[in-house]
Amino acid sequence: MESSLSQHGSxxxxxxxxxxxRRWLWLAAxxxxxxxxxxxxxxxxxxxxxxxxxxxxxxxxVQALALSITTSLLATALAVAFGLPLAFVLARVxxxxxxxxxxxxxxxMVLPPSVAGIALLMAFxxxxxxxxxxxxxxxxxxxxxxxxxxxxxxxxxxxxxKAAAAGFAAVDRELEHAAALDGAGRPxxxxxxxxPLAWQALFSGAVMTWARALGEFGATIIFAGNxxxxxxxxxxxxxLGFERDLDVALTLAVILLAxxxxxxxxxxxxxxxxxGVA
Amino acid sequence: xRRTQVGLLAAILVVALNACTVGPAAPGASLTIFAAAxxxxxxxxxxxxxxxxxxGVTINYNFGGSQQLAAQLNExxxxxxxxxxxxxQMRVVLEGGRVISGxxxxxxxxRLVVVVPHDNxxxxxxxxxxxxxxxxxxxxxxxVPVGQYSLDFLAKASVxxxxxxxxSASVLRxxxxxxxxxxxxxxxxxxxxxxxxxxxTTDAALEAERIARIDIPDELxxxxxxxxxxxxxxxxxxxAQAFIDFVLAPAGQAILVKYGFIxxxxxREAGFSGGGFVRMAS
Numbered sequence: 001m002e003s004s005l006s007q008h009g010s011x012x013x014x015x016x017x018x019x020x021x022r023r024w025l026w027l028a029a030x031x032x033x034x035x036x037x038x039x040x041x042x043x044x045x046x047x048x049x050x051x052x053x054x055x056x057x058x059x060x061x062v063q064a065l066a067l068s069i070t071t072s073l074l075a076t077a078l079a080v081a082f083g084l085p086l087a088f089v090l091a092r093v094x095x096x097x098x099x100x101x102x103x104x105x106x107x108x109m110v111l112p113p114s115v116a117g118i119a120l121l122m123a124f125x126x127x128x129x130x131x132x133x134x135x136x137x138x139x140x141x142x143x144x145x146x147x148x149x150x151x152x153x154x155x156x157x158x159x160x161x162k163a164a165a166a167g168f169a170a171v172d173r174e175l176e177h178a179a180a181l182d183g184a185g186r187p188x189x190x191x192x193x194x195x196p197l198a199w200q201a202l203f204s205g206a207v208m209t210w211a212r213a214l215g216e217f218g219a220t221i222i223f224a225g226n227x228x229x230x231x232x233x234x235x236x237x238x239x240l241g242f243e244r245d246l247d248v249a250l251t252l253a254v255i256l257l258a259x260x261x262x263x264x265x266x267x268x269x270x271x272x273x274x275x276g277v278a
Numbered sequence: 279x280r281r282t283q284v285g286l287l288a289a290i291l292v293v294a295l296n297a298c299t300v301g302p303a304a305p306g307a308s309l310t311i312f313a314a315a316x317x318x319x320x321x322x323x324x325x326x327x328x329x330x331x332x333x334g335v336t337i338n339y340n341f342g343g344s345q346q347l348a349a350q351l352n353e354x355x356x357x358x359x360x361x362x363x364x365x366x367q368m369r370v371v372l373e374g375g376r377v378i379s380g381x382x383x384x385x386x387x388x389r390l391v392v393v394v395p396h397d398n399x400x401x402x403x404x405x406x407x408x409x410x411x412x413x414x415x416x417x418x419x420x421x422v423p424v425g426q427y428s429l430d431f432l433a434k435a436s437v438x439x440x441x442x443x444x445x446s447a448s449v450l451r452x453x454x455x456x457x458x459x460x461x462x463x464x465x466x467x468x469x470x471x472x473x474x475x476x477x478x479t480t481d482a483a484l485e486a487e488r489i490a491r492i493d494i495p496d497e498l499x500x501x502x503x504x505x506x507x508x509x510x511x512x513x514x515x516x517x518a519q520a521f522i523d524f525v526l527a528p529a530g531q532a533i534l535v536k537y538g539f540i541x542x543x544x545x546r547e548a549g550f551s552g553g554g555f556v557r558m559a560s
Contacts, residue, residue, distance in 0.1 A: 242349060243346050
């Protein structure tokens with residue numbers, strides 16, 4: 001009853017304002033939409049499609065693509081595995097300095113990636129805080145694939161943690177209490193009640209983390225360096241391609257765009273809603 | 279990278295200041311100069327001297343890899359002067375139509391040197407040691423002039439019996455990263471992340487306290503020539519030419535020498551500028 005009333009009401013409103021008002025709204029919305037889409041369109045128009053297939057099969061492209069996909073998935077897996085408990089703490093545990101911790105987790109998202117790269121080098125580099133003792137044990141991280149994964153995880157994990165924390169906070173505690181009363185232990189409640197209820201937030205957070213990891217550039221080139229086949233991910237290959245061979249750079253850029261668009265659109269379709277950072 | 283940011287900040291400040299300065303001395307006169315990263319320190323000092331001699335003209339620098347600057351220029355970036363670290367990137371801009379053929383001049387020369395961290399963790403004392411397995415070597419990417427010169431050095435050494443034909447391949451197996459900028463190579467070696475790197479002598483001069491040098495003999499080395507030219511569509515062609523003249527004049531040349539460059543006169547006397555070792559557009 002109530003819903004049919006409100007539907008009726010909204011129809012009335014629409015009729016009263018007419019299509020003219022809609023047009024003005026679109027006009028106001030269009031400039032930013034155009035601005036966001038235009039550069040991507042220019043990229044597509046500039047690409048020499050004739051050479052696309054050959055460029056897409058070139059060694060530098062294939063290596064960068066394979067490396068980007070494996071490292072970004074690994075970074076996402078790390079972010080999810082270690083992000084779940086952190087997000088749960090943020091959502092459920094009241095402690096002093098919670099705002100400070102929450103803000104610290106925001107930092108990698110807002111820092112310039114170059115700062116992230118230098119910071120990682122200072123921590124995990126061969127002369128770094130943690131890196132120096134590791135180097136004494138014969139373990140060096142900089143200029144390896146592990147460095148690529150760490151760089152991606154550093155800048156991208158906060159997206160998952162923030163989304164997961166919001167998801168956990170939104171779960172109805174009554175349901176958890178009910179399950180606990182029925183004799184479920186804490187891990188069981190978490191696994192069978194909390195995670196399934198927060199699933200959408202967890203999933204979209206993981207996708208955002210993956211997308212951010214895939215695009216990571218600044219921290220990677222500083223901390224992991226640039227070696228084709230080992231640490232040269234798609235964004236690095238695109239950057240150096242811009243200086244060396246624009247066609248290869250454009251090809252890589254279009255592939256990266258297609259992958260990102262495809263995955264994000266697919267996920268939104270699955271979730272039937274906008275994937276947000278939440 | 280820091281320099282570029284400082285430059286950018288300066289550029290923003292200059293634009294803001296110019297908007298409100300009204301003075302008799304060339305109001306709002308400013309030059310935008312695209313210069314190779316290896317020139318940054320010398321050119322910062324030249325800017326100060328040039329401004330002092332020209333009624334406080336403001337100079338906005340965009341320092342970067344020459345190939346990056348050339349790409350930006352050919353994509354239409356507004357600029358007044360281009361100073362490249364090699365003639366081939368100058369030629370790229372010539373072909374792009376942003377510089378008119380014949381207006382470019384070689385104004386400085388530079389050569390390569392191997393650098394290692396001062397504590398030399400890989401114990402590198404000769405050029406041969408670069409081929410030893412396990413050395414973490416940093417090179418500039420071959421898109422950057424110094425990266426190409428580094429490969430040239432390895433190729434030249436490989437045809438010498440004292441190094442052997444496998445020298446280049448063995449050294450290249452040790453490369454852990456091809457950096458997009460010569461200063462990145464220098465910084466990472468100075469930080470001890472790399473065991474060795476190949477940079478310009480002028481770069482090495484900047485980190486004298488944190489690195490040690492191993493010279494590359496002239497016959498294996500590439501003496502890089504730095505060409506400078508006005509941008510054809512400069513909004514301020516006279517001032518652009520005045521800057522170039524200043525760089526070529528004794529005052530400008532003295533500053534370049536101070537930062538480790540070989541000046542035009544010395545190059546001429548050594549026979550660099552007449553061809554020989556000089557890397558011309560090939």
